[in-house]
Amino acid sequence: xxxxxxxxxxxxxxxxxxxxxxxxxxxxxxxxxxxxxxxxxxxxxxxxxxxxxxxxxxxxxxxxxxxxxxxxxxxxxxxxxxxxxxxxxxxxxxxxxxxxxxxxxxxxxxxxxxxxxxxxxxxxxxxxxxxxxxxxxxxxxxxxxxxxxxxxxxxxxxxxxxxxxxxxxxxxxxxxxxxxxxxxxxxxxxxxxxxxxxxxxxxxxxxxxxxxxxxxxxxxxxxxxxxxxxxxxxxxxxxxxxxxxxxxxxxxxxxxxxxxxxxxxxxxxxxxxxxxxxxxxxxxxxxxxxxxxxxxxxxxxxxxxxxxxxxxxxxxxxxxxxxxxxxxxxxxxxxxxxxxxxxxxxxxxxxxxxxxxxxxxxxxxxxxxxxxxxxxxxxxxxxxxxxxxxxxxxxxxxxxxxxxxxxxxxxxxxxxxxxxxxxxxxxxxxxxxxxxxxxxxxxxxxxxxxxxxxxxxxxxxxxxxx
Numbered sequence: 001x002x003x004x005x006x007x008x009x010x011x012x013x014x015x016x017x018x019x020x021x022x023x024x025x026x027x028x029x030x031x032x033x034x035x036x037x038x039x040x041x042x043x044x045x046x047x048x049x050x051x052x053x054x055x056x057x058x059x060x061x062x063x064x065x066x067x068x069x070x071x072x073x074x075x076x077x078x079x080x081x082x083x084x085x086x087x088x089x090x091x092x093x094x095x096x097x098x099x100x101x102x103x104x105x106x107x108x109x110x111x112x113x114x115x116x117x118x119x120x121x122x123x124x125x126x127x128x129x130x131x132x133x134x135x136x137x138x139x140x141x142x143x144x145x146x147x148x149x150x151x152x153x154x155x156x157x158x159x160x161x162x163x164x165x166x167x168x169x170x171x172x173x174x175x176x177x178x179x180x181x182x183x184x185x186x187x188x189x190x191x192x193x194x195x196x197x198x199x200x201x202x203x204x205x206x207x208x209x210x211x212x213x214x215x216x217x218x219x220x221x222x223x224x225x226x227x228x229x230x231x232x233x234x235x236x237x238x239x240x241x242x243x244x245x246x247x248x249x250x251x252x253x254x255x256x257x258x259x260x261x262x263x264x265x266x267x268x269x270x271x272x273x274x275x276x277x278x279x280x281x282x283x284x285x286x287x288x289x290x291x292x293x294x295x296x297x298x299x300x301x302x303x304x305x306x307x308x309x310x311x312x313x314x315x316x317x318x319x320x321x322x323x324x325x326x327x328x329x330x331x332x333x334x335x336x337x338x339x340x341x342x343x344x345x346x347x348x349x350x351x352x353x354x355x356x357x358x359x360x361x362x363x364x365x366x367x368x369x370x371x372x373x374x375x376x377x378x379x380x381x382x383x384x385x386x387x388x389x390x391x392x393x394x395x396x397x398x399x400x401x402x403x404x405x406x407x408x409x410x411x412x413x414x415x416x417x418x419x420x421x422x423x424x425x426x427x428x429x430x431x432x433x434x435x436x437x438x439x440x441x442x443x444x445x446x447x448x449x450x451x452x453x454x455x456x457x458x459x460x461x462x463x464x465x466x
Contacts, residue, residue, distance in 0.1 A: 002074055002083040004044040022082060031080050036061055040073060044083060050074075148448045150440040152375050154368040154414070156384060158432040161420060162330055162358035168347040169323035170194065175344075181337035181354070189328045191354065192339070194347070196324035202317040206310060213307045220300045224291045232288040239281040246274035332358040335430075357430060362423045364396065366436045367414040370405055371455050375440030377401075382419045386434035389427065396421040398438060 008030070013019040020038045022031040033041055039060065043053050050070045058065055077083050172194040179191055253270035256262045336354040347353065364384060368376060376398060384394045402416040417438060421428070 001047060002044060002078060002085055004041060005082060005084050008082065010038070010041070031077070031082060037073070040070070041077070041082070044074075044077070144446040145444050147442055148445045150375060150443055150448045150451075151383075151437040152368050152372040152440050153435060153437045154366045154417070156364050156366050156386075156434050156436045158386070158428050158430060158434075159363045159365060160332075160357035160359060160430055161361045161363050162332060164329050164332070164356050165352060166191070166326055166329065166354045166356065168194070168326070168349060168351045168353055170320070171347065171349040171351075172196075172324065173344060173346050174342050177339050177343050179334060179339060181334045181339045184333045184359070185328045185331070187328050187330050190325055191328060191334070192326040192342070194324040194326070196321055199317060199321040199324060203314065203321055206314040206317055210307065210310045210314060213303065213310055217300065217303045217307060220303060224294060228291050229288070232284070232291045236281065236284040236288050239277065239284040243274070243277035243281050246270075246277040250274040326353055328356065330356070330358060331360070332356040359423055359426055359428075359430075361420050362428045362430075364419040364421055364436060366417040366419065366438065367406075367408055368417055368438065370413040370415055371452075372440075373415050376415075376417055376438050381439040382417075382436055383439075384419075384421065384434060384436040386428070386432050388429075388432055388434075392427075394421055394428075 007025055008022055009025065010020050010022050013021060013032075018035045020033045022033060022041070024030060036057070040053070040057060043056075050067060054065060054067055054070050057063070057070075074083065175193050175195050177192045178189075179185070185191075250270045250273075253262060253267045257264065257267035333356065334354055335357050339354060342353070364382070366382070378398050378400065380398045382396045382398060384396065385392070386394075396419040398417055399420050400418045402418070405413045405415050408414045419436070
């Protein structure tokens with residue numbers, strides 16, 4: 001095995017950072033190496049295996065050189081006089097040679113030399129230990145002033161975002177229950193129906209009355225008919241035409257009577273005929289006026305008012321009917337079980353029927369110590385683990401903070417922090433417990449781990465001072 005000569009000096013080329021000059025102590029330049037060759041040359045300072053050296057070389061420079069590449073390079077360096085096998089020879093000499101007895105004087109010298117060497121070794125070991133302590137101390141100081149993400153932890157309780165109770169709005173017997181309990185239902189889904197024969201009757205009768213009143217109003221609005229008005233107008237025109245000819249006939253008869261052509265009787269007959277036609281015109285005009293005004297506007301307004309009253313009554317009766325229907329007020333799950341057992345049971349007005357929860361999202365209430373309140377703000381990230389699922393980490397954001405403090409079971413003042421977490425799979429149940437961590441400010445490690453002590457001196461110890 002070949003080793004790099006210990007007396008060689010390797011310097012980088014001044015006008016470049018990827019070439020190196022290998023020279024002897026006498027300043028004789030022996031070889032100029034590039035970056036890859038420099039990597040291999042440094043490897044010859046220690047014992048090596050050619051296959052391992054080749055693998056490290058290929059991995060570093062992303063190449064696929066064969067083993068012959070290393071062998072040829074060793075031969076090349078050996079020809080340049082850069083390598084020696086003295087390491088191997090010295091090692092073999094130490095293994096195969098036996099120590100030769102020394103004279104007494106030489107033994108004394110050797111003993112003194114050994115003591116000096118032992119003292120030097122102890123000093124070196126002491127210096128090494130002291131340096132290690134200094135390095136450890138420096139590392140500890142550096143660690144104390146590293147940035148650290150502070151987190152506030154506290155116990156949690158899982159509760160639903162929405163919890164509502166359904167009560168009977170009208171007293172009566174429950175006729176039908178559609179669900180047993182535990183189902184997830186949409187808003188408005190019918191859960192149960194109470195006896196409602198009277199309510200349905202009132203609704204149906206009022207609807208019929210409304211239809212009848214609308215028909216009456218339609219008749220009033222369409223009276224008189226257009227053809228009736230047209231006929232009456234035509235009759236007025238006919239009467240006027242007859243009157244016109246009667247008047248002409250009267251004028252002719254009057255002239256003939258004055259000329260003694262006709263008798264007084266004929267003259268009076270013509271005059272009577274004209275007066276009858278005048279009466280006919282007046283009669284037809286009165287008939288037209290009657291047809292056009294046979295419906296009074298006040299009659300229509302009164303009919304519309306009656307219709308509005310009936311519609312209000314219908315709304316009331318429909319509301320009474322709807323109150324007999326127990327429906328889902330929001331999307332959620334029915335918490336109350338065995339609802340089918342309530343069929344044919346009597347419920348009084350405002351009596352409890354069932355409880356529902358919205359389990360699509362759950363509300364996490366985190367109890368954090370009062371002293372950590374300054375580290376929590378709305379929007380901070382929350383990490384949660386429950387006792388039921390210790391291997392599952394859930395995350396969320398702070399949505400609100402209680403404005404007042406409360407006393408925990410141990411008597412320590414706490415502040416409630418609320419976090420809403422999606423729960424589409426229904427894994428989190430109401431009442432589950434666990435622990436959560438709320439992301440606070442970033443600070444030094446020293447600040448994070450001495451906060452309780454600092455708070456103690458700033459508040460408790462301060463209160464003890466006279």
